[in-house]
Amino acid sequence: MTGAAEAELSRQQAVVGVDQLDPERCWAARPPERMLRVPIGFDGSGTPVTLDLNPSHHGGNGPHALLVGAAGSGKTELVRSLVLGLAVHHHPAQLELLLVDHLGGSFRGLERLPQVLGVVGQYPPHPARFDIDPSLFARLGRFLHWLADERLGWMGALGARSMEEYNQARKAAQQQPMRPMVIAVDHYDVLVSQSLEVRDALLRLAEQGEALGMHLLVSGERLDPGALGGLERSLSCRIVLGTPSPAESRMLLGTEDAYGLPPGAGLLTGPVGGTVLFQAPDQSGLVQPVADRVASWAPPRPRALWPPPLRPMPLAEVVGWLSIDPERGLSTDQWQPGRMSVPLGRLDHHVSGPDGELPRLELDLARGGGHLAVCGRRGSGTSTALLTLLTTLAVTHTPREAGFYCLDFDGGELAELDGLPHTATVSGPEDTGLVRRVLGDLTRIARARTELCRANGVNSPTGFRQLLEAGEQGPLPREIFLVIDNAPRLLHEHPGAEAALLELATRGSLVGVHLVFTTDRWAALPPQLVELVPTRLELRIDEPQSSLVEPRLAEQVPLDVPGRGVLLDPRPDGAAGVPRHFQLAAPVLPRTSTPAETCALIRQFGTGVSVPRLEPMPTMVRPEQLPPAPGSAFPIGVDESLAPVSLDPFGTAHMLIYGEPGSGRTNLLRLLMLGIAENCDPGAARIVLTDHRGGLADLPTKLGNHLAGFAPNPESLQPIVEDLCTAMSARLAAADTAAAEGTGQGWAGPEIFLIVDDYDHLSGPTHDPLLPLLPLLPEGGRIGLHVVLARSTAGAAKAHSGPILTAVRAAGATGVLLSGDPQEGPLFGPVAPSPLPPGRAVLVGPDGNSTLVQTACNTDAVWQPPLAEEDALR
Incomplete structure (x- = not known):
């Protein structure tokens, strides 16, 4: 040797x-x-x-x-x-x-x-x-x-x-x-x-x-x-x-x-x-x-086979060289118009690319319907992942090509990109109306686009895009992204949101409506929704064994590196993906250090075109601002799309109105009664009013001949109820006889509207002055009896099972939920009370369909928060 x-x-x-x-x-x-x-x-x-x-x-x-x-x-x-x-x-x-x-x-x-x-x-x-x-x-x-x-x-x-x-x-x-x-x-x-x-x-x-x-x-x-x-x-x-x-x-x-x-x-x-x-x-x-x-004796090897480690990086490193295009604004020439693949970071690989770097992590939003789910524990970078995606889309797509509707139910980070010309809205849990409007508008858009495809024989996303290019696209962007940070909280606070998300995930894959959301646990989401979103970025999760990508690799994701995770890297031939580690880029570009600065930079070099803003519902609507309704119907407010909402008193069997003090429930009763008085003849509609707390004390003089009875206190209500029972029983007998003989309605006279404000203070577990009406409530539609009950949401869940309220609901009542405590739970189907601005209400029809309404304010006073139950002007 x-x-x-x-x-x-x-x-x-x-x-x-x-x-x-x-x-x-x-x-x-x-x-x-x-x-x-x-x-x-x-x-x-x-x-x-x-x-x-x-x-x-x-x-x-x-x-x-x-x-x-x-x-x-x-x-x-x-x-x-x-x-x-x-x-x-x-x-x-x-x-x-x-x-x-x-x-x-x-x-x-x-x-x-x-x-x-x-x-x-x-x-x-x-x-x-x-x-x-x-x-x-x-x-x-x-x-x-x-x-x-x-x-x-x-x-x-x-x-x-x-x-x-x-x-x-x-x-x-x-x-x-x-x-x-x-x-x-x-x-x-x-x-x-x-x-x-x-x-x-x-x-x-x-x-x-x-x-x-x-x-x-x-x-x-x-x-x-x-x-x-x-x-x-x-x-x-x-x-x-x-x-x-x-x-x-x-x-x-x-x-x-x-x-x-x-x-x-x-x-x-x-x-x-x-x-x-x-x-x-x-x-x-x-x-x-x-x-x-x-x-120094020889140049380094032209290519190092062992790639550099995954590491945090700015988005500028992977998005390519940026330039200012007069038609596209701040953009990159590496992603041609129409391309649905976007760079988000680096993908781990055991051999470096031709440039000596790890390959780019590119998500193909034309695959799997373009839906994306990000799962990760708190601190893993889920919100930043959404910011990176939106920033990349804003650089690679114009506002005509991509628009964002953001629901931020986490830490509010999405608000930093609210100024992007691509952003229609960023709303959070405090604005229930805008949240419902986003879900409702996008559902309507997806349905309309689906009908357009069906009418033109289109059955692929590519065909849909060609259909838009051949026709008039309209003001909406071609690709619409519903971005939800913390989807489990949205689903918890808005029970009706699950049906909307499932519909969007199903329809949207064809018509350019994409669902993007985050969650801290896969188990916190409906399994059917997770199945409809095959593209999944999985950051560090608390229980790696529950990984939907690869539990063994999920265990290897570091605890202290935000943006690091695992995904199934799809193969070009469409075969099952290969589990790989990835590192997301931070949403910053050259000359920027925060997402807000990035947003300002994109806006600074924009072309002036932007996605139509989705403005929140107004908090004040006056009756005179609403157009008249046809027939006996009359307007009561506007819905999420700012379209007028009308009520036909003869088409409504009964009505239950729940709202905390100051929510606007007494104002809604005022709207109903004045609407009846202004749109119906006294011979067609009469009102019986009980107002034992004085919130409607001025109404009897305004109702005139439409007022059939007025009970200013509980004692005066009893004889009115007795007279009403006598009259309605007679009508019922006549209706039964007419039905047996086949001779029509069997009785004549006006429709009767029994309106009770503060019903919770009128009734109790041992006494309810309306109990004599109990057998007549199911027949209200046959005998022209309409019962409208308004009460506080406090204790509503317990009182909801009382005999009168149960009978009213069973007879097909319309439900109105103004602001209230969510702890009361669902009161009409899956709909529960929630904190709302004064006058804002969820209108739930007998068929279970719900509409968010801003009711008109029929008073000269400005909405004020209540001081106390006794002194509140509702």
Whole structure:
């Protein structure tokens, strides 16, 4: 294991100046049998001791070697010297090096060596940290398998069984040469304890490496057979430095000779030459200067196969060069108009791209309906993911091509992009009306577009886009994105939202309406909704075993890196995707540092075209602002689309109005009665009013002949109810007789509207003055009896099951929910009270359909919050 050339080079490294190292001598051509030989020290007589990684049948001790040394034995210095020695003694055309140290310190400074394919590790290194990015291990395992598969593919194409046979045949076939490769792995014992994937890949290389020309140089502090995991069968060559105990020396060498060795001293043993004691020179101060000298002899490799690690990055890095286009505003020429694929970050891969970088993470919004779900625990970056998506869409699409309707039920971060020309609205939980309007408008748009496609025989998204281009698109953007941050909260606070989202997810895939939402847990969403959204970005989640992508990879997502996650990377042929790690970019562009600045930059260079703003419902509507309604109907307010809402009193059986003090329930009663008086003849409609708290005390004089009875207190209500029961019972008997004889209605007279305000203060568990009417309520439609009850939402859930309220509902009552406490729960179907501005109400018809209405304010006073129940002007 000695030689004159090696001796000369060893002494040259140790004695002469670094600047006197000569590439012509060091990199001179050498025969195959002298390849893969590197001096590691000197024996007792001063003769160089050389490590030879050639297999034993070529006179060496390879193809693989094991280096073991306890802390302080000089192991790291020696492994660095061995790598550097290989680089000094082999031209880049003769050798490739792959350096692996997941702790990130052993090979620092050697990455510029021209033989190095890559340095695998945590960079920048954190010697005091052991929370290594787990995705590194998965990528390393795939990379090592890929290196072996690549060489097997080259050999298979030429029918070769080894690197030597391939190199003999490749010139005639004009194929690239195959160079020997040395894979140096430091801290192997720690590495394989954390990754079975890497251990299995290294075991494969140990078994196939000789034929493939791939050699392992494995080092660690404690490499007993258990830690080696079967690799010891292939490591016939061993370098053992000082061991902490005689037992470990016996385990590695069969003797106790390595116990107590001084730093840098060691034993080299292998199938050829027996065991040699050597002393490695102290070259700690020479390694970096020599590495820099060797790096200057040749340019770096044109492409480093090992890609850089996933890391946070600005969106500017992946979106491409930005320019100002007079027709498109701030845009990038890398994404042509009409393209539905958008860049969002970097996708992890075990081989770098042509530019030496990781491939871009591009989401194809033409795939899977263009719907997207982002799942992640708090702090994982779910809101930022939405900001990045919207920013990218704003740069790659004009407001005519893409528009955003945002519902922010999380931390309010989406408000930073409210000024984008692409944004129609950003609304939150405090504006229930706008939330309902967004859901209602987009549902109507999706339905109208579906009918347009059906009428024109279009059944694909591409056909729909062509249909819009051929006709008049209108003011709406071609692609509409409903963006929901924290979808579970939206569904909890708006029970009717689930049906809307399911419809949009089903219809929208054809007609350019895209659903994008975040959640902290997949289980917090309806399973049917999750199934309709196949494109999923999964950031760090609390329970990786519940991952819908790949539980094993989800476990590897770091806890403290926002934007890091896993997804199924779809294949171009449409086959099942491959689970991969990704890193989302931060939503910042050149000259910006926050999403708000990014929004301002896009707006500054915009073309002046914007998506029509979706303004919130007004909080004040006057009756005189509303157009008249046909027939006996009269307007009571406007809906979410600002269209007038009318009420036909004769088409309404009964009505229940719930609202907290100050919500506008008494004002609504005033609207109803004045509407009846102004639109109906007294012979067609009469009103019986009970107002024991005085909120409607001025109405009797205004109603005139329409007022059939007025009860200003509970005592005066009883005889009115008795008279009403007598009259309505007579009507019922006449109606029954007429029905039996088939002679028509059977009775004559006006429709009677019994209107009761503050019903909760009038009735109780032991007494209800309306109970005599109970058997007549189901027949109200036949006998012209309409009961309108208004009460507070406080305690409504309990009172809702009372006999009068139950009978009124069963008879087909229209429900009106003004502002109230959501804790009361659903009162009409799935609709529960919620905090609303004064006069805002959810109108629920007998069929269960609901409409959000801003009722007209029929008073000169401005809405005021209540002071107390007794003094509130409702």
